[in-house]
Amino acid sequence: MALVSFAMDFTVSRVASAHLWLYQEVGDYPVLKFLSWTMYPVALSAFSTGFAQSITQHAGGSGIPELKTILTGVILEEYLAIENFGAKVVGLTCTLACGSTIFLGKVGPFVHLSSMIAAYLGKIRTSVSGEYENKIKQNEMLVAGAAVGVATVFGAPISGVLFSIEVVSSHFAVRDYWRGFFSATCGAFMFRLLAVFNSEQETIIALFKTSFKIDFPFDLPETIFFTFLGVICGVLSCAYLFCQRWFLGYVRRNPFTARLLATEKPLYSVLVAFLLSSITFPHSLGRFMASRLSMKELLTSLLDNRTWSVLSQNVSLDRPPQVDPLNLWEEWWHPDITFFGTLSVFLVMKFWMLVLATTMPMPAGYFMPVFVYGAAIGRLVGEAAAFLFPMGITGEGPPSPIIPGAYALAGAAAFSGSVTHTLSTALLAFEMTGQIAHILPVLLAVLVANAIAQKFQPSFYDGTIIVKKLPYLPRIRSRHIESYMVTTQEFMNTDFVILSQEATFHDILQVVTTTDAQEYPVVDNAESQMLLGAIQRSSLIQFLQSHEDSSLPQEEPGKEVGLIPDRLLSGQTLKEGCTISPVSLQLSPWTSLHQAHNLFEMLNLQRAFVTQLGKVVGIVTRKELRKAIEELANPKAGR
């Protein structure tokens, strides 16, 4: 994964600099400039969408919501097939090559790519047999894979593990943690090593190394500003999450866009890419949005340890024809509106542009743009604070000016953390920048922003799961203490089909054709209904098929049926023909909703039978649980 990540970064930077070169060399004809600026991302995104979609339908989007669903025990066929790998890599490279115009990242797809490799490695491993064992082993591999994905994008092993855990699981075993750390460290190490071998850097250092003054990182009263920044990030993330979810649903409902997305995906991408690149054209609005910077340059410029308001006092009025790598911040300077204006324009425009970009059906990550957006929020707050208090806040002692770069760091961590409902973005920010002096204020901002976002909105990934209608188990909020009182008998499904162990071919055929459950309870006989075990639908179908093959008389329906003895037709009973798997977990009718939810979450259950004195009285699936939880939140709707 480190090799893939490095090769992708390398290719993307070459393609992007070719684009900038073309844009410079095309001369001073506005039309040519405009075309050279817009055609590049349009072509790349069209190719990205088309190529990925033509190979597989699973390559689009981030992949984290689906991985999260898989880790709860749902089987999404083919989603982790290694065949998707190439399509996603090529598509993602093209997406990233569009740069800050399309404003998308690579974290999500990398998590998906690593999980594919993990699943593939899991399959070729000589394994002990058995469904349970394989499931356990596969989950271990997938969790480690997700950690590697994050670690190889940012070269950040510890937060790679933590972020992937927070994003994809609801429970985890400490022993998985070790495996995750090991593979993530190897991945991050290799990723940074390649940068050294490629002579980009002299030695292994952080990806976005900052050089903040650490003798006096921040003054105590600044804590208030950091908390304030956390509040802003929290509120903005709620607005973003709401708009994103609403818009994602809207393009699926609207007849025009829905048809485009169903049949002409590349065309949709082309339209969106053209709109986005027209807006970022440096001769129009783009000059107020630092649109000539790539994603990496944007982040580097925002994390600058210098104070822009100090730098801007000596700046020339002319805009440099090319981006100056040592003074990236100059791109944010515009004499008419100063950098406060450009930052504000950036925040306003990128808000809806990002919402729009997330609907594009191509492989793309949504973490990095959110991170950069948060850094811009933080920079704005930090620069405002530095402008208001140029000599620092406390009057006594030597002046200790405010460092706006630290606010950018806190903003990035807080905004990305609240959008994804994670706390480890704080650590990610430190690992990416190689400095940890601002740990307490950054953590404060992240906690405040998370508290607001978690209260009002589902996370970005949960939102996508909801919109995509993937199986989903909502969490029970602490304030719903009724969840301890509601018992299983109140919400269990009592309308279900049971199979007797004496069931014949006919019985089974009837059950399989009239119902669509994945698993059936097997009882000793229809009267007593004592639970014996469970049987998978797939085993039943196999039983029917093997039986059909051997019972030749069936193929001649014209014959008198009376001559065929019933036992010849039905051959064996269920007991003889199939292996009935034992049921280890049975709920009782008095199990509380909270406890049932906890069991489903911890053990990744899909369904559980409810027994009373050994007799099956009900069945609980994730559907029933979800309904019961939703009734808690909204009591007038149900019961």
Add this chain to the structure above:
Amino acid sequence: MALVSFAMDFTVSRVASAHLWLYQEVGDYPVLKFLSWTMYPVALSAFSTGFAQSITQHAGGSGIPELKTILTGVILEEYLAIENFGAKVVGLTCTLACGSTIFLGKVGPFVHLSSMIAAYLGKIRTSVSGEYENKIKQNEMLVAGAAVGVATVFGAPISGVLFSIEVVSSHFAVRDYWRGFFSATCGAFMFRLLAVFNSEQETIIALFKTSFKIDFPFDLPETIFFTFLGVICGVLSCAYLFCQRWFLGYVRRNPFTARLLATEKPLYSVLVAFLLSSITFPHSLGRFMASRLSMKELLTSLLDNRTWSVLSQNVSLDRPPQVDPLNLWEEWWHPDITFFGTLSVFLVMKFWMLVLATTMPMPAGYFMPVFVYGAAIGRLVGEAAAFLFPMGITGEGPPSPIIPGAYALAGAAAFSGSVTHTLSTALLAFEMTGQIAHILPVLLAVLVANAIAQKFQPSFYDGTIIVKKLPYLPRIRSRHIESYMVTTQEFMNTDFVILSQEATFHDILQVVTTTDAQEYPVVDNAESQMLLGAIQRSSLIQFLQSHEDSSLPQEEPGKEVGLIPDRLLSGQTLKEGCTISPVSLQLSPWTSLHQAHNLFEMLNLQRAFVTQLGKVVGIVTRKELRKAIEELANPKAGR
């Protein structure tokens, strides 16, 4: 907890400086010097032991092993009672005031103290009733409490959460993580804030702030040295863990020490403290061990960003009469044996001194000494590397000298991590020092050291659990794939007592007096043995007591029993007199050992009934599981 931690640090530093002052002022009489040096720790440790033991027997030691046991669902009565709080605080303050002579820390007791507060807060909270709910809520509080304990000792919120999770749990819910982060951040923030208010520092910075050069933190080939350091730390930690466990068992077996520990605990502490302080006396061996430095000063000196071999070229031959706070490293310098000698003496002597100190029956933590010890290992390796390659390793370019302080950091993280079997010590090292540039080499060292230690020895806390014979569930190693094949019916206990729902007073009395299980299965009747639910021993005793009170005839045994109808004596049956709690989890005889182990670990089970067609056929407790797991590791012993 932050207030307690700060007040304790403040007191300890005052007491310790009073000790040093006394030692300086006592004049040049060797006997007086010796007495003033030794009597202080002897008196303090005697008081610590005596005071803590006189109030409660639970105040001694670290507390983490017991907390770990409690979090697996075992009820250790009174261990978290708030009454222990004062005793442990006072005792711990005295222990810490002994300084580097006794060489003990405060992490473990702080985890214990915070858990006490957490349990207390949990009790006074108005709660929904019900055993299950309270257990869930209490565990949430305890995990957050443990995080606060670590965070307020080091001012390190993120690693506080992670370290406490790794040490005390085997599984955890991501939602607990949030609570832990919140409380740990508050704790760490308050702790560092108090230092600012007390004018110790100008603003909030790391506790052991380092100032390593971060432009070129380390050269690539140094990775090999870091890995080598990891190997050394791993091997030494195995040796330490083995010796510590053996010696802890030895003092319990040896008749003399066992009697001392049973009856005269303070005397044992006095003897050990006298031995330790005689050795660290600065006029004898102490001058080779930097014994005039406190624990904090030791760590600060070892993490010095300067290279000792460079500094020592200009050092005067005379030893300064007092410790120079700006040149703490001079304490490590001795003209006869240089600092390589002093570091080696320190490592050799402190190894067995620490093993000895851990047997002292007073409140004390064992993490900080291990951390300092690891830093010394790292410093030795780092100084040796800097001595061998004075201009850095690669010849080309500007010289990039090796930073021995970074090796000290890596050594501290690797050794403490391998002793406790945790990885988050790496992060702790960064949070404590405020610099994260060496993340990859430090993580490498920690991973290597952990791999070695986890392979050969149980962790420090597990070792203590084993020696103290607390209930303990060993983990199943990945290589024991038979754990998937062994089924519950092979190891379940089939010799158990069941209660019929029709059981009378006599039956219950007989069951309670002849057996000692904590929970009994209740069946519908003795023939069919269909599992109805379970009943706690305590409910049975309550039933018997309430019944005894009302059945006056029992009090006159002289009377003719024949006159009392049986139903008057036995009053009610079990069904009528007690509430039978439903059983939500039943194992099947074909559940694999791995799955059963997983369920016990995740759900903190103490026992589970094994049913077949609703009929109780066995019972599995942690004892059976442990035996089965031990048989896996040692197949010739069993089966």
